[in-house]
Amino acid sequence: MALLDMMAEVGLTGGIGVLRCGASLTDVFAALGPAEDLGGIDEPRHGSHRFCYGDVEFITCRCRLVSTMGISTWHDAPLELPAPGSNTVVAFPSHMTYQQITSALDAIECRWWLDTRVPDTQRTVLTEPSADSWASFTFSTTDGCDGPVLDDPRLYKVNAWDVSHECPAVPVSLPQDG
Template identity: 30%
Template sequence: MTIVDVLTGFAESGGIGILKPGASLADVSERLGPPQDGEYFPSRRRKKDEPRNLRYGDVRLEVCCDILRAVALSTGSGSVDVPSGVPGEAEAMPSAVTAAQLREAFSTEGIRAEEGTWPEPAEQVTLVVRHSPADVHFTFRQTGPDESGGGGAVLHSAIARDTHHVCR
């Protein structure tokens, strides 16, 4: 499996394997084992009703009401660990992929991706694949001058976030 396979699957299904907005944490934990703490500032106390941040390898989850609200993968470090589907195991892979490579993979699979409407900052390109309950946003950063509409931009992150969630 390659990073392009993982990202194409994310675009097709709206998630990375079973890690999708709307999935129950209990179901995910039953299949993949317990998640790791994913808090960015572990010593900070969370406020009541504030989402928890968990992770499986480098796939970060935002969990509220024991439902996955967001699934994110940051690829800027050069490699990522993604769940292999076996509890407690992750697969390491190089994470460098350009906008042109991902557009080509999406085209091959018949996936429709739209350009994001927020080109800020100027060196950023975003491709959006529509899904319910959460669209998948692939954000690329330009690494140098490029005349091909972001074709040389390198993927920085991919995220699907359910913006319609209301806590019970």
């Protein structure tokens, strides 16, 4: 799958392949293999937990459903993303632009709009993959902190998050990794 197709999929579905908001950690691990464990971020037992596959970081809630995911694209190194349908991480060129992303969203008829609450140094595109999730594509309008204004803003970060999930009670016997 091409990189722009993967980015458009985030806008349309809130994820890449099985790695999406609302997916169970068990299903993600079954499809992609174990992720790198970045540790807990909440209460010591049964709280939120961070994982990653290459440059895709995701957080599971205490019931081990993916609640957020993010992809940092600001760096000059190749972008490493999980290949849908396999347990491998694939490297892609990291630079994508506003025009490329919005064209990819348009090509799959993914409705998007600009977030007007961002500073002048950014441009943010929002999508609503479902009634329960959102996705955002944040672009830098300048080349570096004090650099010149870009004709076509560069993609800086992609995020998707679940907005309405409420965890059921979690048994004390449940292992930390779900």
